[in-house]
Amino acid sequence: MCVFCRIVKGELEAYKVYETDDLIVIMDKYPVSKGHLLVITKQHYESVSDAPPGIVGEAFKVAAGLARFYKLEARAPGVNIVSNDGAAAGQEIFHFHIHVIPRWTYSRRIFAGRSTLTEELAEETYTLLRGVKEYLDNYLRGDGISPSYK
Numbered sequence: 230m231c232v233f234c235r236i237v238k239g240e241l242e243a244y245k246v247y248e249t250d251d252l253i254v255i256m257d258k259y260p261v262s263k264g265h266l267l268v269i270t271k272q273h274y275e276s277v278s279d280a281p282p283g284i285v286g287e288a289f290k291v292a293a294g295l296a297r298f299y300k301l302e303a304r305a306p307g308v309n310i311v312s313n314d315g316a317a318a319g320q321e322i323f324h325f326h327i328h329v330i331p332r333w334t335y336s337r338r339i340f341a342g343r344s345t346l347t348e349e350l351a352e353e354t355y356t357l358l359r360g361v362k363e364y365l366d367n368y369l370r371g372d373g374i375s376p377s378y379k
């Protein structure tokens with residue numbers, strides 16, 4: 230079983246941020262910035278091109294909601310949303326996931342400078358994400374989100 234399937238089943242620990250019937254959001258173990266998250270399907274699909282369109286849509290909706298939270302609530306000046314598909318594209322874990330990477334400083338290189346998630350950084354990330362569950366619940370229902378981002 231792959232590492233993400235083991236996290237979904239609770240056999241491996243991860244810092245969980247959000248969950249739906251089909252998805253979990255966890256902190257990346259090797260973050261490139263504070264707040265680097267992964268949106269992961271509960272079902273095993275090898276990559277974005279292997280997953281059914283409905284679940285791909287759900288996963289990207291959650292990723293977009295997280296990006297919106299980071300920009301509007303946490304005041305990140307930028308966010309990368311990316312899914313690596315295939316080893317040639319830099320995919321390392323062959324279970325569909327989407328990276329959500331808030332950018333606090335300018336960077337054109339998405340995966341440069343990865344660190345290791347410490348307990349301290351995880352706590353800081355939870356502080357940064359305070360209120361995100363309610364925010365995403367509202368976002369996914371499509372209500373109560375205003376004003377629109379400019």
Ligand SMILES: [Zn+2]
Nearest residue numbers: 231234273324
């Ligand atoms: Zn898996």
